[in-house]
Amino acid sequence: MGNDDTNTGPFAGIKVVDMSVMIAGPLAAMMLADQGADVVKVEAPGMGDMMRHLGSSKNGMTGIYVNNNRGKRSLVIDVKQEAGLDAMRRLIADADVLIQNFRPGAMDRMGLGWDAMRELNPQLIYTSISGYGPEGPSSGRRAYDNVIQASSGLASVQAHPATGTPELFRTLVCDKATAYTATQAITAALFARAMGSASGQHIELAMLDTAIAFMWPDSAMDAVLLDDDATRAPTIASMYSTVALADGFAATSVVTESEFRGQCSTYGRPDLADDPRFADARLRATNRKELNGELKQAAAATTVAQFVERSAEFELPGAAVTTLDELPTDPQVVSNDVFIEREHPVAGRVREPRAAARFSETPQRVSSHAPTFGQHSDEIVAELGLDALELRAAGIIF
Numbered sequence: 001m002g003n004d005d006t007n008t009g010p011f012a013g014i015k016v017v018d019m020s021v022m023i024a025g026p027l028a029a030m031m032l033a034d035q036g037a038d039v040v041k042v043e044a045p046g047m048g049d050m051m052r053h054l055g056s057s058k059n060g061m062t063g064i065y066v067n068n069n070r071g072k073r074s075l076v077i078d079v080k081q082e083a084g085l086d087a088m089r090r091l092i093a094d095a096d097v098l099i100q101n102f103r104p105g106a107m108d109r110m111g112l113g114w115d116a117m118r119e120l121n122p123q124l125i126y127t128s129i130s131g132y133g134p135e136g137p138s139s140g141r142r143a144y145d146n147v148i149q150a151s152s153g154l155a156s157v158q159a160h161p162a163t164g165t166p167e168l169f170r171t172l173v174c175d176k177a178t179a180y181t182a183t184q185a186i187t188a189a190l191f192a193r194a195m196g197s198a199s200g201q202h203i204e205l206a207m208l209d210t211a212i213a214f215m216w217p218d219s220a221m222d223a224v225l226l227d228d229d230a231t232r233a234p235t236i237a238s239m240y241s242t243v244a245l246a247d248g249f250a251a252t253s254v255v256t257e258s259e260f261r262g263q264c265s266t267y268g269r270p271d272l273a274d275d276p277r278f279a280d281a282r283l284r285a286t287n288r289k290e291l292n293g294e295l296k297q298a299a300a301a302t303t304v305a306q307f308v309e310r311s312a313e314f315e316l317p318g319a320a321v322t323t324l325d326e327l328p329t330d331p332q333v334v335s336n337d338v339f340i341e342r343e344h345p346v347a348g349r350v351r352e353p354r355a356a357a358r359f360s361e362t363p364q365r366v367s368s369h370a371p372t373f374g375q376h377s378d379e380i381v382a383e384l385g386l387d388a389l390e391l392r393a394a395g396i397i398f
Contacts, residue, residue, distance in 0.1 A: 006365060007036050007365055008036065008362055008363050008365065009034065009035040009036020009037070009359075009362055009363070009364050009365055010035050010036060010359060010362040010364075011032055011035040011036040011037040011190075012036035012037075012362075013036075013038075014032070014036070014037040014038070014096045014097065014190070015037065015038050015040075015094065015095045015096050015097070016029055016032050016033070016037045016038065016039040016040070016095065016096065016097040016098075016099065017040050017042060017091055017092055017095045017097070017098045017099070018039050018040065018041045018042065018072060018099050019042045019098065019099065019100040019102075019107075019112075020099050020100055020101040020129065021043075021048075021049040021050060021051065021101065022049070022050065022051060022101065022144075022175065023051070023064075023068055023145070023172055023175035023176065023179065024101055024129050024174075024175045024176075024178040024179050024182065024207060025099045025100065025101040025127075025129050025179070025182070026041070026049065026051070026068040026069055026179075027068045027175070027176060027179035028099060028127075028129075028178075028179040028180075028182040028183045028186070029041070029069075029072065029099050030068055030069055030070055030071055030072065030367070031179070031180075031183045031355065032097070032183060032186065033070065033071025033072055033367045034070075034071055034355040034364045034365060034366075034367050035355070035364050036362070036364070036365065037096075037097070038073075039071060039072040039073070040072065040073050040074075040075055040091065040376075040380055041069060041072040041073065041074050041075065041371065042075050042076075042077060042088070042091075043074065043075070043076050043077075043373065043374075044076070044077075044078070044079070045076055045077075045078050045395075045398050048076060048373055049065065049069075051064050051065045051068060051069075052065050052373065057347075058346070058347045058348055059346045059347060059348075060346065060372075060373075061344065061346045061347035061370070061372070063347075063350075065370055066344065066347060066350055066352065066369075066370045067352065068370075069370040069371070070352065070367045070368065070369060070370045071365075071367025071368055072367075072368075072370070072371055073371060073375070073376035073379070073380060074371035074372065074373060074374055074375045074376050074377070075091075075374070075376060075377050075380045075381070075397070076373060076374035076377050076397060076398040077377065077381075077396060077397050077398075078395065078396055078397075078398075079110055079112070081394075081395075081396055083391065083394065083396045084391075084396045084397070085110070085111055085112075087381055087384060087386055087391070087396065087397075088112060089112075089120060090384040090385070090386070091380070091384060092112070092117055092120060092121060092124065093120055093121050094121070095121065095124060096123070096124070096125060096190065097124070097125045097127065097186055097190070098117065098124060098125070098126050098127065099127045099129070099182070099186075100112075100127070100128060100129070101128070101129035101130065102130075103130060103131075103140060103142070104128075104130055104133075104134045104135075104139050104140065105140075107128070114126050114128070114202045118200060118202070121200065122199050122200050123193065123199050123200045124200040125186055125189045125190060125193070125200055125201060125203065126200065126201070126202045126203065127182055127185070127186055127202075127203045127205065128202065128203065128204050128205065129178060129182060129205050129206075129207070130143070130204075130205075130206055130207070131143020131144075131147070131148060131206065131207050131208065132151075132206055132207075132208050133204070133206035133208065133209065134204055138151075138208075143207060143208075145172040145173070145174045145175045145207075146168050148174040148207045148208055148211050149168050149169060149173065149174055149211070150166070150168075151208060152174065152208055152211035152212050152215060153211075153212065153215060153219070154168075154169065154173070154174070154211055154215050154219075155167065155168055157215060157219045157237075161238075161241075173211075173214075174207050174210065174211045174214075175207070177210050177211060177214045178205060178207045178210040178211075181205060181210045181213075181214075182203070182205055185203050185205065186203065189201055189203060218235060218236055218237060219235055219237065220235075221235050221236070222234075222235060242321060243299050244296070244299060244300060245299055245300070245302050245303060245304050245307055245320075246300060246301060246302055246303045246304075247303050247304055248303075248304040248320060248321060249320070249321040250299075250304070250307050250311075250318055250319060250320045250321060251318060251319060251321065252266075252311070252316055252317060252318035253317045253318070254316070254317075257280075257281075258315065259315070259316060259317060260273060260278075260284070261273040261314070262311070262314035262315050262316035263295070263314075263316050263318075264295075264298075265310065265313075265314040265316075266302070266307060266310040266311045266314050266316045266318070267295060267298035267299050267301075267302050267310075268298055268301065268302060268306075268310075269294065269295075269298040272291070272294055272295070272298075277290060277291070278291050304320045307320060308320055327339075328351065337354065338353055338354060339351050339352065339353055339354070340352055340353075340354055340366055342366075342369075344369050344370070345369060346372055347370075354366060373398075374397070374398045377392075377397040377398060378392070378397070381397055
């Protein structure tokens, strides 16, 4: 992993214009920044990206903004004025990637739509992220993560097993899945451009489509087979639940015979593995209620420390439930160097996860701090050959 001053990432030399807000677009752009791209975050005067104003904050810098915007330079510009629009065209003219997540049609109305930008910069990878897509009955509707969880089927998959009540993931899973999908698609488009099979192109990505594609591989394992004579079985994750221990919680998965024996031994009941009622998978399914009762009682007498030690000893796939407060000191997390801690010039001491992938030859960097509002406006317009003082005086940049 490189540091702030060493750009060895695979996207060194790539220029990205990030006009997106919230999570899906900004997180995608941040991942490109970690991989070496020069990312200019463009915000409108006034509020800017609303993530600057939500959640825990210090000195006007929020944790969620830090988590999705490191490695970027901030340009605050009024594109509703002709001089601001001209500056944006200059910025985009030699960019490699543009990311935007306005509702369909908004960029065209600004004069910065795909057709106009393709004419300006034929090499541009123009990425449009929306809630529902560019067309269709819902295309113009506002969309947030929880709304897409509902419309994509994810909430139904999370239905409470006892009541059947749909539930939501308490993490912005659709936003983040869309960000990762966008980053992969941009990478593929840049590769196609480098190979000569395409020049610039328009990537259109709907959060709805991403959420369905993300959910379908396992959650729809029963829904994919359409013939009536297919043998039906519950989905793998439908059985997921935590295990209540004496002083905490854990999660396990048992697939093989050896793992079942490991589970029994982990809970201090190796005898259950030799009980005739539970001698094989068929009998365990038949006597599931009795087995679950025995295991529940045994787990309730097992401490977290015992579970951790025994599950490793008996090769049971399992882990104690770790809280966010516990993560930074978890031995495996420490061994993996997952977190970095550093001093943000405005927000003070911050803790961030490093970029997950490790490259042997083109290591990702720990990007520069998430920028303050308009921190680099003067610098960026000066690079475009414009007079920063004049634009600032005219209320074009901030």
